[in-house]
Amino acid sequence: MNSGGLLLITGSILSATVAFIWLAWRIGKTPSLKDAKGNPTQALEGAAREDVEHIFNDEFREELRNRGRLHFEKIIGENAIFLQQDLRQTTTQLNDYMRSEITRTLQQEFKKYEQSITDAKQLALDSIEKTITTIEQQRGFLQQQLATQSEAQKAQIISRFEVEMASIINHYILRAIGNQIDLSDQLDYILTELEANKKAIIEDIKRGT
Amino acid sequence: MELRLPTSVVGPGEINRLLRELAALDDFFLSAAARAAGTPLPPPRVTFMLEQAARDNKFNLLEEAHRDELKTRLQSVLERAPVVHISLAAEPSPRITDAILSWLRANIHPNILVVIGLQPTIAAGAELRTGNQIFDMSLRTHLQKQEGYLVKLIEGAVSGRR
Numbered sequence: 342m343n344s345g346g347l348l349l350i351t352g353s354i355l356s357a358t359v360a361f362i363w364l365a366w367r368i369g370k371t372p373s374l375k376d377a378k379g380n381p382t383q384a385l386e387g388a389a390r391e392d393v394e395h396i397f398n399d400e401f402r403e404e405l406r407n408r409g410r411l412h413f414e415k416i417i418g419e420n421a422i423f424l425q426q427d428l429r430q431t432t433t434q435l436n437d438y439m440r441s442e443i444t445r446t447l448q449q450e451f452k453k454y455e456q457s458i459t460d461a462k463q464l465a466l467d468s469i470e471k472t473i474t475t476i477e478q479q480r481g482f483l484q485q486q487l488a489t490q491s492e493a494q495k496a497q498i499i500s501r502f503e504v505e506m507a508s509i510i511n512h513y514i515l516r517a518i519g520n521q522i523d524l525s526d527q528l529d530y531i532l533t534e535l536e537a538n539k540k541a542i543i544e545d546i547k548r549g550t
Numbered sequence: 551m552e553l554r555l556p557t558s559v560v561g562p563g564e565i566n567r568l569l570r571e572l573a574a575l576d577d578f579f580l581s582a583a584a585r586a587a588g589t590p591l592p593p594p595r596v597t598f599m600l601e602q603a604a605r606d607n608k609f610n611l612l613e614e615a616h617r618d619e620l621k622t623r624l625q626s627v628l629e630r631a632p633v634v635h636i637s638l639a640a641e642p643s644p645r646i647t648d649a650i651l652s653w654l655r656a657n658i659h660p661n662i663l664v665v666i667g668l669q670p671t672i673a674a675g676a677e678l679r680t681g682n683q684i685f686d687m688s689l690r691t692h693l694q695k696q697e698g699y700l701v702k703l704i705e706g707a708v709s710g711r712r
Contacts, residue, residue, distance in 0.1 A: 503704045515673040
């Protein structure tokens with residue numbers, strides 16, 4: 342409830358009270374003409390008092406009280422309705438305020454939480470990236486080392502194979518042809534070889550002689 | 551005057567055989583001179599090698615002086631002529647021996663003597679040994695020398711399959 346509503350209710354109650362008092366005072370203040378002793382003023386006063394007593398008898402007073410009570414109850418009821426409306430409005434506003442505050446606070450907390458999660462995620466991603474980079478480097482290094490070793494081993498095997506293969510082929514040829522080649526077929530080869538070594542043979546024979 | 555050795559005279563063994571044959575001829579003629587009249591005397595058989603040597607050098611084996619000269623020259627050849635050893639993968643036929651000997655006498659020395667050996671491990675070709683050196687002209691050595699080329703061929707084949 343706002344202050345305007347309270348002031349309105351308080352004002353209404355005060356105005357009703359003032360009106361009641363003023364009515365009672367006006368009624369009580371009516372002048373008497375003369376009293377029994379010949380005092381006109383006092384008589385008037387007494388007459389008035391009697392009239393007042395006659396008019397404002399107990400029933401009338403009871404009626405007035407009832408009216409006042411009803412009016413008061415009506416005012417109180419109306420004000421209660423106002424108060425209830427204000428209270429509802431206030432409750433609604435309070436709810437809205439609370440909702441907005443809670444929402445704002447929650448949003449802030451959520452933002453902080455989200456930021457924390459983002460930071461943690463970023464840290465995790467950085468860590469994973471570093472790990473991946475390291476693993477990639479290690480993998481590349483190992484791959485290169487493996488390829489080098491493999492190439493070296495392959496080259497060694499091929500080299501050994503080639504050398505051994507050459508010896509095997511030579512040995513096989515020698516075994517295979519054995520005595521199968523007729524000396525007549527070799528004659529040209531022998532003479533060619535002799536011709537090729539002619540100079541050296543002559544020199545060696547001259548030295549020997 | 552140089553003695554012309556026929557190709558049938560290959561090495562010192564043949565020279566020695568000729569000398570022995572000449573000595574036998576001398577003995578024959580000595581016996582023939584000393585024999586009684588009418589006593590039959592079978593003449594010694596002269597080998598084709600001796601006949602060829604005498605014919606090529608224009609010696610008459612019936613004359614003692616010619617025989618002596620031939621002996622002297624053969625002895626000289628035996629003492630002075632260079633001797634080489636040649637090993638072949640198989641026993642050479644006379645034609646092969648004649649060809650090799652002809653080449654050696656035409657290109658190396660006119661009276662060169664050759665001792666022919668057998669070495670099956672060389673497969674083909676020949677191995678010539680002089681006094682100080684060995685000339686390996688065998689197929690075995692030739693194949694060993696060509697091993698680099700064979701390795702290159704194998705390398706090429708391996709590279710081509712990669």
